[in-house]
Amino acid sequence: MNRFRAFFLIIVAGWAGNLDAGSLDVTVKGNNGALVPDAVVYAQKDGATSGPAGKQEIIDQRDKQFVPYVTAVQVGT
DSSP, X not given: OOHHHHHHHHHHHHTGGGSOSOOOOXXXXXXXXXXXTTOOOOOOOTTOOOOOOOSOOOOEEEXXXXXXXXXXXXXXX
């Protein structure tokens, strides 16, 4: 399993209580057709609306690298 799919499954697992049964397979490609590394995909049920984020995200920098490397930040956070 590649890194993107593992990351995506972790994200979806967090929303599993809000999703109906089904399957979702996502591939993110750039304009040149190449896979986009570390892409973040947000999935929600048709017609669903997002509530306010309500929490603060923290992005740190250590030795010229951001920690965590990829952070999905919801609008309003």
